[in-house]
Each structure stands twice: as C-alpha cells, then as structure tokens.
Amino acid sequence: xxxxxxxxxxxxxxxxxxxxxxxxxxxxxxxxxxxxxxxxxxxxxxxxxxxxxxxxxxxxxxxxxxxxxxxxxxxxxxxxxxxxxxxxxxxxxxxxxxxxxxxxxxxxxxxxxxxxxxxxxxxxxxxxxxxxxxxxxxxxxxxxxxxxxxxxxxxxxxxxxxxxxxxxxxxxxxxxxxxxxxxxx
Numbered sequence: 373x374x375x376x377x378x379x380x381x382x383x384x385x386x387x388x389x390x391x392x393x394x395x396x397x398x399x400x401x402x403x404x405x406x407x408x409x410x411x412x413x414x415x416x417x418x419x420x421x422x423x424x425x426x427x428x429x430x431x432x433x434x435x436x437x438x439x440x441x442x443x444x445x446x447x448x449x450x451x452x453x454x455x456x457x458x459x460x461x462x463x464x465x466x467x468x469x470x471x472x473x474x475x476x477x478x479x480x481x482x483x484x485x486x487x488x489x490x491x492x493x494x495x496x497x498x499x500x501x502x503x504x505x506x507x508x509x510x511x512x513x514x515x516x517x518x519x520x521x522x523x524x525x526x527x528x529x530x531x532x533x534x535x536x537x538x539x540x541x542x543x544x545x546x547x548x549x550x551x552x553x554x555x556x557x
Contacts, residue, residue: 376428376439386528387422388447390440390465392455399426405453405479405517412521418528423447444468449527451520452511454480454487463497466511470500475527475554476511479520488513492552499556508556512547523550 379385391402403426409415410422423443430436444450450469452462469476480488491498492513499508512527514520526532526549533548545555 373429376430379423379428379443380439382421382446384421385423385443385447386418386420386449387524388440388443388450388465388469389423389425389453390444390450390462390469391425391453392462393425398455402426402453408517409451409521409524412518414518414521414525418525420524420528440465441468445472447474449475449477449524451524452476452478454478454484454491456484456487467497467500470497470509470511471503473502473504473507473509477520477523477527478511478513479517480513480515482515488515499553510553510555512550512552512554514550519550 389402389406391398393399393402403424406422406424406426410420428439430439444465447469450465452466466476466478478491480491491511499510501507502509512523514523523532534554535546535548537544537546543557544553546553
C-alpha cells in the first residue's frame with residue numbers, strides 16, 4: 373500500500389508495466405522480468421521511473437483499476453507482458469496506451485511464437501486509433517528482456533529507425549529492428 377501511494381505521488385512515469393498476475397509463480401516471473409529489463413545496461417543509466425505492479429497493492433478491483441489508469445496516463449510508454457491467456461484488463465491497458473498515441477512494447481516470451489505473430493499481425497488490438505490525430509498506432513514486439521530494455525531506450529530517446537512500405541492500399545511505418553508496424557495511413 374505504501375508503494376502504491378508513492379507511485380501515485382510521482383510527478384511522472386517513464387514506463388508502465390502491464391501484466392496479469394494470478395499465482396505466486398506469476399508474481400515471481402514478472403518480478404524477475406522487470407528486474408532484468410530495468411537493470412539492463414541499455415537503460416540503467418537513464419534512471420527511469422517505472423510502475424512495477426509486483427510492488428503495488430490495492431484493496432479492491434475499482435481502486436486497482438483507477439490506480440492503473442492513472443499510471444497509464446502519466447507514463448510515456450507501456451510494457452505489455454504477454455502470456456498464454458491474457459486478460460481484458462491488460463489488453464485494455466494496451467489499447468488505452470495506443471489511443472493516447474504512446475508507444476507499447478510487447479514482450480512475448482520465446483515459448484509463445486504464435487502469440488508473437490498474433491500481436492504483430494492479426495491481434496484486434498494490435499492497431500488502435502490515436503484519439504487526437506486519427507492515425508493508427510501499432511505495438512513493438514520483442515522476444516527477450518534484453519531486447520525489451522534496448523527498445524525501451526530507443527523509444528524514450530527517440531532513436532528508432534523506420535521503413536515505409538505499401539500494402540493493400542495502405543502505407544505502413546515499420547520499425548526496422550523488430551519489423552513491427554507502428555503507423556498505418
């Protein structure tokens with residue numbers, strides 16, 4: 373509860389981590405992942421402020437939802453951790469981030485190849501319209517904590533590179549390293 377209060381009083385967040393945790397194993401796995409990302413040499417020197425859901429608690433689902441939405445609103449980027457069965461809440465966090473025109477980095481563990489392809493190509497929430505510009509925004513799919521840290525750095529420091537390709541009457545802006553489609557017009 374004390375950590376949740378501290379998160380709520382931070383003036384801003386660099387990153388929000390969206391996850392579904394139901395079991396002790398989920399919490400432990402997620403905590404390891406977060407530690408691997410934010411202690412990685414690619415981002416450690418940035419001294420980022422990030423929301424770690426394994427260190428936060430709320431007494432009820434309404435308070436939890438409000439806390440999460442406030443964190444999403446204040447963060448520059450969301451890290452979405454995919455699992456075999458994702459929840460409506462976590463998927464909503466992905467969509468809400470994209471609708472704000474902010475970046476989403478989706479970490480998909482190596483054992484979930486079909487999930488990685490789904491998020492990159494066919495997921496119904498994989499492209500969302502920015503409510504301010506009307507431009508469709510997509511997600512960046514990474515497959516390791518190290519790649520997540522590297523892409524987080526590139527997003528925050530605006531160091532990504534892109535290619536434009538034409539597909540079925542649309543122009544797609546593709547992030548060159550991950551081949552993730554980030555904009556469609």
